[in-house]
Amino acid sequence: AQSVTQLDSQVPVFEEAPVELRCNYSSSVSVYLFWYVQYPNQGLQLLLKYLSGSTLVESINGFEAEFNKSQTSFHLRKPSVHISDTAEYFCAVASGGSNYKLTFGKGTLLTVNP
């Protein structure tokens, strides 16, 4: 069985500050890891994903996440946040080969204050 733990339910930061949203997973097999973002009153959008290869993956809007197999982590970081980054962020894990299903964490609400 696979599971995801997002260690912080809420993270308040000031604009232009750095942020890290933490995610740990458990799985007995190889995994694929994702971060999704949900802006207010919207559905979930894929932010970035790790499937294989380089352990550092980046999104188009400045977020990055690093897959750390030894620590079973996939933390999301951004060096300088904007007001528009205010949203809920979900970490997700997929395993099981071609019959994969995503298991989501409980989410982290990032609030960027001016």
Next chain:
Amino acid sequence: DADVTQTPRNRITKTGKRIMLECSQTKGHDRMYWYRQDPGLGLRLIYYSFDVKDINKGEISDGYSVSRQAQAKFSLSLESAIPNQTALYFCATSESRTRDDYGYTFGSGTRLTVV
């Protein structure tokens, strides 16, 4: 038009009523999913379908049923709604043939309130 469309967007219903939430997609994906989102609990899988003839229960299927009418349509029914089914419901799709993808495309959600 959205790739994954959910109807209705919002619905208030009474306890004991039957209600159907609908999902249609233009992605051409073969796999479809229903999740519910509750504050502080994240998204939990209700049912999923890997093709039209394949329906599977997720982690919280009790009180729900589904129908995959076509590759593009996947409906979720609450046979007798109860207040603790008040939640935000999401439909999602994925493609099994593109092994490099593994991502889901989500609809905008249906906010269901059972009173």
